[in-house]
Amino acid sequence: MEISSFLLPKDQVAYITNSLSMLEALEQLEQHHYTAIPIIDNEGKYVGTLSEGDLLWKLKNTADLTFDNIGEVPVSDIQKHVHNESVLINAEMEDMLTLAADQNFVPVIDKEGVFVGIIRRKDIIEYYTRNITD
Incomplete structure (x- = not known):
């Protein structure tokens, strides 16, 4: 089964651009109650996923970085510790x-x-649960 029927479209998903600041x-993340959020570039291409952990590591490992000046750090300068692999729209479930299992x-x-x-992971698990129990 193609994944397109399980797709939560871009206009219903919170995402950020890599030009936003760390503060933004x-x-x-806080507004949407997410622990991770997709990142796209100025052309709309997926470039990675930013997690709460990435923000914490950046704050911990950058001298003189505080909550007062995180608005000066672009998302593109934050190292991503987890790579969320993407799939093509015509992929199969x-x-x-x-x-x-990992994302x-x-x-x-x-x-x-x-x-x-x-x-969403939830939709994948529900799909397999229905098909295993049927």
Whole structure:
């Protein structure tokens, strides 16, 4: 089964651009109650995922960085410690299970790499649960 029927489209997903500041990214995570958020570039292409842990490591490991000046640090300067692998929109659900074991969500892209949405781990688990118990 193609994943497109499980897609939570981009217009229903919170995401950030890599030009936002660390403060703006933190505010987005807080506002949406996320622990991680997709990052796209100015062309709309998926470039990675930013996690709360990434923000904490940046704060801990950068001399003189405080909550007062995190607005000066662009997201592009923050090292990402986890790589959330993306999949093409025409991928099959069978491709999702392994990814869902390690990712809260799977970013979905088109053939040009443009971010089109996510598949949530919850939806993947529910799909497999229904198919195993049927």
